[in-house]
Amino acid sequence: MNTIYWLALVFTPGIGSVTTRKLLDRFGDIESIFDASPEEIASIPRISLSTAQTLLSTPFEQLEAELLSLNDEGVDVLTWDDDQYPDNLLALNDAPGVLFSRGSILPADSQAVGIVGTRQPSEQAVNFAQTLGRKLAERGLTVISGLAVGVDTAAHQGALVTQKGRTIAVLGSGIRVIHPSSNTQLAEKIVYHGALLSEVHPNAPPRGPQLMARDRIISGLSQAVIVVEASVNSGSLDTAARAKKQKRPVYAVPGSSGTDVLLKKGAQQILLGMVDFDSLAEEILESPVCNTRSTPTQGRLF
Numbered sequence: 001m002n003t004i005y006w007l008a009l010v011f012t013p014g015i016g017s018v019t020t021r022k023l024l025d026r027f028g029d030i031e032s033i034f035d036a037s038p039e040e041i042a043s044i045p046r047i048s049l050s051t052a053q054t055l056l057s058t059p060f061e062q063l064e065a066e067l068l069s070l071n072d073e074g075v076d077v078l079t080w081d082d083d084q085y086p087d088n089l090l091a092l093n094d095a096p097g098v099l100f101s102r103g104s105i106l107p108a109d110s111q112a113v114g115i116v117g118t119r120q121p122s123e124q125a126v127n128f129a130q131t132l133g134r135k136l137a138e139r140g141l142t143v144i145s146g147l148a149v150g151v152d153t154a155a156h157q158g159a160l161v162t163q164k165g166r167t168i169a170v171l172g173s174g175i176r177v178i179h180p181s182s183n184t185q186l187a188e189k190i191v192y193h194g195a196l197l198s199e200v201h202p203n204a205p206p207r208g209p210q211l212m213a214r215d216r217i218i219s220g221l222s223q224a225v226i227v228v229e230a231s232v233n234s235g236s237l238d239t240a241a242r243a244k245k246q247k248r249p250v251y252a253v254p255g256s257s258g259t260d261v262l263l264k265k266g267a268q269q270i271l272l273g274m275v276d277f278d279s280l281a282e283e284i285l286e287s288p289v290c291n292t293r294s295t296p297t298q299g300r301l302f
Contacts, residue, residue: 003067005030006079008058010098011201014051017094019044030081070202075175076101088112089220091291092246096199096217100175103195109166112142113284114222114243116236117151117229118256125229126154128253128272132226133158137165139281142194144168144221146214147183151228151236156186160193167194170218172211174204212238219243223287226251226270230258237262247290249283 009015009023009030022044027033033041034056041052070077078085078099087110089095113136115129133143133155143159145152147169159167169190173179175198178187187196199217200210215238219225225243227250230236237258240250252259252267263269270280 002030002081003077003079004060004063005034006081006098007063007067007077008034008055008060010096010199011063012051012055012058014047015055017097019046020097021093023047066202070100070175073176074102075202078105086110086221088222088289089217091289092216092220093292094216095220098199100198100202101195102175103168103191103193105168105195106166108140109142109168109194109221110223110289111140111285112144112168112222114144114218114225114239114248115151115155116145116218116225116227116239117155118231118234118236118258119148119150119152121150121154121229124272125151125253125256129154129228130158130161132228132275133167134161134165135275135277136281136284137162137167139277141281141284142166142168144170144218146170146172146211146218147179147187147190147196149180149182153183153186155228156190160189165193168221169194169196170214170221171196171198171206172200172214173206174198174200174202176202177205179206211235215239216242216246219246219248222248223289224249224251224284226253227259227262227267228253229256230262232257232261234258240267246292249287251280 009020023033038049038052042049078101084105115132129151137143137159143155145155156167159165167190178184219239219242227236227240240262243250250267251270252262253270
């Protein structure tokens, strides 16, 4: 029943991760939230009385049926209470209350690097993203990206070339909706060598705000983020900005308008053909994951 309560929270419009932490701080645990009155819940900042009433009128029977269906499909529903929930992500103030996951998340996946970039890369960028994915996976790093066409796809593919390489794809759509559909086969390979993750409803189509929101998950799962090639309007720059806010190191390859901006703002430079992959992997592995939560909450988050 605990997971059902978490689903009720995340599926209620107007209740996000930060508000969920405030609810847990106020009521102590997830079950006690649902024992409270609408007025007590509405006393939490940013929760209206109508939102509180919507939350408490959640159709739990429907959620139970959905949970059974997801289980039959091999989809795990991970909450802050679950040991399998990624530790790197758990350190964030705006960590998703629920992650829908296909595949497996291992403790070793906390040693991870985000590799992102444009959806319209040069051939040189594709080759380098694949090389980065392969070389860093060979050195024990899990490759995190967003399954988008272009650099993301190349990074995932590079990690999968390695026999024991692992990679995690963070979706901007529901776990049942692979986007882009052209990467459906790649997504299935990732399930067997890592995981697909999504924070939105399993049936949700891709939307702009969701695609932007998943940037914080890509950077949050990672010890560092590498931007291979990007324009100044690229979503990859948003991922880099999230990483900086989360106190993760940002690396960039010079030569594109977006990465050159990142370098001017202090990103560390990676030069094509001049990478010492042993040193790079060591630098990333030694990067501490800082706790960016502003308030404590329950269970394993203390």
